[in-house]
Amino acid sequence: MAKLELKNLNKTYSPKVIPVKDVSLTVDNHEFLTLLGPSGCGKSTVLRMIAGLEEPTQGQIKIGDVDVTYKRPSDRNIAMVFQSYALYPHMTVYENLASGLKLKKVPSADIKRRVAEVSEVLGLGELMNRKPGQMSGGQRQRVAVGRALVRNADVYLLDEPLSNLDALLRERVRADLKQIFAAQKVPVVYVTHDQTEAMTLSTKVALLNDGYVQQLDPPERIYNHPANLFVAGFVGSPQMNLLTLPCQGKSALLGNFQVRLPDIPTVPPQIVLGIRPEDVRIAQPEDTQTIRGRVFLVENLGMHNLVSVRVEGSQTGGITLRALLATDQNWNGEDITLALPPEDIHWFDVQSGHAVAKRQMVGKV
Numbered sequence: 001m002a003k004l005e006l007k008n009l010n011k012t013y014s015p016k017v018i019p020v021k022d023v024s025l026t027v028d029n030h031e032f033l034t035l036l037g038p039s040g041c042g043k044s045t046v047l048r049m050i051a052g053l054e055e056p057t058q059g060q061i062k063i064g065d066v067d068v069t070y071k072r073p074s075d076r077n078i079a080m081v082f083q084s085y086a087l088y089p090h091m092t093v094y095e096n097l098a099s100g101l102k103l104k105k106v107p108s109a110d111i112k113r114r115v116a117e118v119s120e121v122l123g124l125g126e127l128m129n130r131k132p133g134q135m136s137g138g139q140r141q142r143v144a145v146g147r148a149l150v151r152n153a154d155v156y157l158l159d160e161p162l163s164n165l166d167a168l169l170r171e172r173v174r175a176d177l178k179q180i181f182a183a184q185k186v187p188v189v190y191v192t193h194d195q196t197e198a199m200t201l202s203t204k205v206a207l208l209n210d211g212y213v214q215q216l217d218p219p220e221r222i223y224n225h226p227a228n229l230f231v232a233g234f235v236g237s238p239q240m241n242l243l244t245l246p247c248q249g250k251s252a253l254l255g256n257f258q259v260r261l262p263d264i265p266t267v268p269p270q271i272v273l274g275i276r277p278e279d280v281r282i283a284q285p286e287d288t289q290t291i292r293g294r295v296f297l298v299e300n301l302g303m304h305n306l307v308s309v310r311v312e313g314s315q316t317g318g319i320t321l322r323a324l325l326a327t328d329q330n331w332n333g334e335d336i337t338l339a340l341p342p343e344d345i346h347w348f349d350v351q352s353g354h355a356v357a358k359r360q361m362v363g364k365v
């Protein structure tokens with residue numbers, strides 16, 4: 001199977017609507033790439049261009065060595081699963097799975113074999129004679145994925161396929177999808193606005209904002225080394241603490257406390273400090289970098305408490321730091337000393353939003 005390659009892809013609808021800007025990426029045949037980003041950032045437009053449903057304004061799309069940029073959808077051997085999966089209501093599961101192959105005049109013995117293989121993979125065995133109206137949402141969604149899988153396509157595209165499912169079911173079908181596509185050895189491009197789906201399913205994530213790829217990396221890297229403020233704020237729940245602080249000497253001032261800056265050639269007047277709530281800890285005697293403050297809000301998240309702290313010495317309004325702490329103690333109204341482990345701090349340039357002293361960003365802010 002071949003790899004998928006997008007080169008400097010652009011889509012312009014009008015001078016004001018440019019949903020896709022200079023998107024370049026490759027998806028190898030063992031890779032599961034997720035296009036992640038807020039609603040309206042251009043994810044579906046990229047997918048529709050790969051499928052041939054939209055023509056790029058500029059750029060190139062290759063599958064293997066073949067330039068498919070201007071080929072018709074039917075000449076691309078691509079299978080696509082949409083959010084609103086369309087099954088034929090009057091057909092059984094078997095007929096739904098087989099209908100695409102019948103249209104292509106595949107010999108009926110081959111259709112039978114292929115449908116049997118796919119229903120085995122998807123666990124649809126006992127449902128083969130049911131009609132869509134007699135199945136749950138999760139089962140219907142698996143049939144929709146099955147309709148794509150029977151095709152033996154060169155590239156699979158999925159656009160928010162789980163959004164119509166309730167939370168529990170979404171988790172189950174997500175796990176199913178991961179196993180199914182891990183076994184397929186074809187490039188998969190998956191669109192979602194849900195960071196959990198992106199983190200759990202993907203081998204690579206392209207985080208989009210305003211049509212630009214903000215960062216293209218494996219999920220661990222996106223999480224541990226966000227390239228800019230947008231990525232840092234978008235990925236991670238609860239959200240990363242992002243504080244704009246004045247610099248003094250080799251430190252940033254966080255209320256009454258000093259946080260040592262990384263090695264940078266020139267110290268700017270201000271800098272953005274980022275630290276995830278899960279990286280903020282209750283201070284131990286050996287911790288060198290600590291802050292103190294008063295807890296004004298405790299939110300029980302089940303596994304942890306999300307504790308909001310007003311940092312001591314911060315101006316009117318105050319600086320709030322949020323920490324994920326164990327539920328064994330409710331800190332509400334108390335003073336608390338917290339450690340900010342230096343290795344867990346992310347630094348960002350105030351003007352550009354780029355990560356400082358971690359890594360260079362890909363794309364634009």
Ligand SMILES: Nc1ncnc2c1ncn2[C@@H]1O[C@H](COP(=O)(O)OP(=O)(O)O)[C@@H](O)[C@H]1O
Nearest residue numbers: 013017019037038039040041042043044045046
């Ligand atoms: N056919 C179209 N004509 C004009 N604007 C469009 C068209 N399709 C999409 N857009 C605009 O392009 C932007 C990106 O859309 P889309 O790719 O669907 O975003 P996403 O899938 O990330 O939510 C949106 O602002 C949308 O309104």
Ligand SMILES: [Mg+2]
Nearest residue numbers: 043044045191
């Ligand atoms: Mg979309």
